Amino acid sequence: MRGSSTFTIGRGTFLGLGSFEFMTFMRRGVFYTFMIYYLYDLLGKVTIVAMLGTFTMVASTLGQNFLWGRISDRYRLRTQLIVVGEITAGTAYILVFLLHKGLRDAGIDAAAGMAIILGLSVLEFFWSMSDVGWAALVTDLTTPEMRGRFIGTINFISSVGRMTGVVTSGFLYENGLGFRQGTIFYVVTVMLFAGAAIMWLASRTLKPTAHLTLSGESEIKDKSLLKTSDVAVNVNSENSRGFKWFLVALTIVVLGATSINQVFLLFLKLSDGLNATDEQVSLVVTAWTLGGMAASVLSGRLADKIGRAKTILMGLLLATATLLLYGFVPNVGLMTLIYGINGMSFMTLQTAGFALAGDIIPEHKRGRLLSRYNAVMALGWGPAGLLIGGPIADIQTGVIGISRHTAYNNTFIASSILIIIGAIVFLAKVKEPT
Secondary structure, three states: OEEEEEEEOOHHHHHHHHHHHHHHHHHHHHHHOOHHHHHHHHHOOHHHHOHHHHHHHHHHHHHHHHHHHHHHHHHOOOHHHHHHHHHHHHHHHHHHHHHHHHHHHOOOHHHHHHHHHHHHHHHHHHHHHHHHHHHHHHHHHOOOOOHHHHHHHHHHHHHHHHHHHHHHHHHHOHHHHHHHOOHHHHHHHHHHHHHHHHHHHHHOOOEEEEEEEOOOOOOOOOHHHHHHHHHHHHHHHHHHHHHHHHHHHHHHHHHHHHOOHHHHHHHHOOOOOOOOOHHHHHHHHHHHHHHHHHHHHHHHHHHHHOOHHHHHHHHHHHHHHHHHHHHHOOOHHHHHHHHHHHHHHHHHHHHHHHHHHHHHOOHHHHHHHHHHHHHHHHHHHOHHHHHHHHHHHHHHHHHHOOOHHHHHHHHHHHHHHHHHHHHHHHHHHOOOOO
């Protein structure tokens, strides 16, 4: 047996973690809400625009699974990875902007767009160390009895941050000027450096609490400990199989639920549809965040009370229903309500899903296996749009020749079918640990 450590959560620690999460999601809201429109102006195709999320997801997955997850487990690094990752990202954002600006000033718009995509992808390989550190740290800090509530509270804070970022982006974007002049890049960089400072300060308030974990690396002399070890090995083996099926089901669900992310934002602005303004787009996206805020705390408590699986299935039901309604919504007001409910579904899945992953994963493999969980969740960054949503939409409009409104609605229906398939796999193969 060997010693390892977890940490107690004081008020100062929780304040630091909450502030970091707020800053992280505010940054994402500021940068990515209108990036889809800016890249579409530069590149002109939904499928190509989806390459941003695809390439960054691939880079993140490679970094987390082949490097940072292993380092995190071997050296017990959590906050150190977060701090270094945030500082690296802040520096790289400025370099990406300067490269993009030079190409745009030269009149090479397509190259400027690809510079953003490729630059952020290289950055993401190194930045992903922060994702590994955060996921492992949160799991270290929590027990199964309170993990759902803690994650729900943290997700609520992140939703507030995202909403703040989305609203802010509506003022900073200015029809692309915020990206062209670099205002958004500079604001995001400041947030990254601030986040690194906050996490460094928070790490100083963590108080290690020594405990023993079974590692199988040394001889167990006490017979009672040997029996405990055998039980632990069997439980870990069962949990490992359950985790693999959980990832399979989650992969199908995430591909389905997020394959329409880019299509949906373009759908809102269709002249033969809702014809939403920039301010109305911000309103709809903010409703998604508000719905997620409401669901975060509630789903966390439900996950602890009635179980992770039942809570996840509730989220899947809401996701399927809302996707089927998108194409028939007559006005922005009703779309705001329905998209808000969709936000509830996603945050329910994210909260209960992370809690379930934390329950299943053995402590000594947290960095590596949480890297796989992060990789699956990251499919929504762009691969889902590149492989499913983008091609379905572009083939219908470019090859078959039907209207964009009808094509996008068909894409929503295909998305809901995938979620139903993922739900069936989850019901058939995944069981909660007891």
